[in-house]
Amino acid sequence: MNNTAPQIVLGTMDFGTRVEPDQAFAILDAFAAGGGVWLDTANCYSFWSDPSGVGGASERVIGSWLKARPGARDTVRIATKVRQNPLVAHSWPESAEGLSARAVHAGVEESLTRLGVDHVDLLWAHAEDRAVPLEETVGAFGELVAKGTALRVGAANHPAWRVERARSLAREQGVEPWTALQLRHSLVQQRPLTPVAEGGHRMLTAEDLDLAHAEGLAVWSYSSLLWGSYVRPDKPLPQSYDHPGTTRVLTVLDEVAGELSATRNEVVLAWLMRQGIDPIVGASRVEQIEQALAARRVRLDDEQVARFAEAR
Template sequence: MNTTDPRIVLGTMDFGTRVAPESAFAILDDFVAGGGVWLDTANCYSFWTDPGGVGGASERVIGAWLRARPGMRDRVRIATKVRHNPLVPHSWPESAEGLSAPAVRNGVEGSLERLGVDHVDLLWAHAEDRAVPLAESVGAFGELVTKGVVLRVGAANHAAWRVERARSLAREQGVEPFSALQLRHSLVQPRPLTPLAEAGHRMLAAEDLDLARSEGLTVWSYSSLMWGSYVRTDKPLPDTYDHPGTARVLAVLEEVAEELSATRNQVVLAWLTRQGIDPIVGVSRVEQIEEALAAREVRLDDEHLARFAAAR
């Protein structure tokens, strides 16, 4: 896991759809100026809000920004994903690309073209595809690393045992294994065994952290700020978070934020990075990314962590 300096990842899911290109450019500029490095996107972002019904908008905006900012490619690291992009507009999940070898190769080829780059720094398998032999998917990802069009590969929304099996298959094939995990995680937690409303989301579990720590895998978290629910009364937490533990955690969060003269969002991000987890932060305004980057200066000690653990 990441045990170096706290790292905030810029989530770009809404770029080109809910976030206009000019606003996205300003956010990207400010992120890099503030010392940010990693950009997280996907070839399917965001087909559900794009009038065309397919993804690619986010990658196109990042590509346009890179062309408009000579030399910026050397200052950022780009992570993208394959798996969910609809092959037929407005037809998902029926036409969603899978993780067959041709699908992975075609997906990355499209991403590189939209981004205008010759490689991406990290390629995620966006979700499992159990209709395809795992060995085939592992080989396809490994082949891309061998070719140099991908530097690292990771698994998003995968069960820990599937990641472990994939890493074993990679060793057998002599190809690059998954070295990163991406899962949903935040300070508040839903009721145990309660289905999430968001299709395809997989929560970070103890076995994921065990695997990451034992194998030295990087862990990224998404939906870390719960779509603004920590700070916005007009965005209440989903019903699955309505339980006594949530109220107790939020009370401690308010206390710690006041003690540290930080925002609640910043404390949540600091809580994640303190555990070696790199949170992905999606924003729509410059001031939001500035707030997130400032969370790197918020230091939680063991006593803070113990108070949060006791509240949960």
């Protein structure tokens, strides 16, 4: 994978919908004050929670925060995504914008307006769009990098073979290739071959990691803390995680947390970063992001990492 040290990424999906703007501002302030750098959003966040039926709320909150905090743009980096925003309110996936060149360019321009910036630091293709030739999508992303509208580009929820195909096409076109992957991943795993219940989610696989290692790609994980299930009795793990491996891993997790005087969540995040992965962490309260940032101080030794591997 890439040589940049893994970082905690602030997931802002619920900002402006489930998380009120003033609370989002407090979380963003705490993240920046704690040395956090990357903000992860998307142009579709969160259409399913917004009475309008379309996305944009999260980006608007970030844009308002940047405007209210002079100098903040110099300290944070912004990653956003195009592909899933409904073009017709309350009509998804039928009216999802897709990844045509026209949709990509229009989506990014609207994102820049909401964010109040002239570029994003990383632009993701939020999911596949097999109705559009991959050559067209790759070219559109490459054009945005050439213009300076996006400094880097990456693929979220894409299988490894499509990412490598896209990278090959980018080389043929002479444009910037996707250099980052974003997929769902955490310490505990679903039962093998279990369908993912959450629409649009794609699990990180060994093949994805193999590609990332071979090509020097960054890897970001979402749902890193499984919606609080590691630490909240009122949020049990989904049924798809009910198997002996989960029991073994959670036993080791408690042992390691005790050895390191850390919380379960801190150990999970430290484990992800030890794998070279940047974990995305959503927060609805300031203390949640402060606790997540504390994971940067947790260091797993080789023996502890091996115990997790054996348990899984």
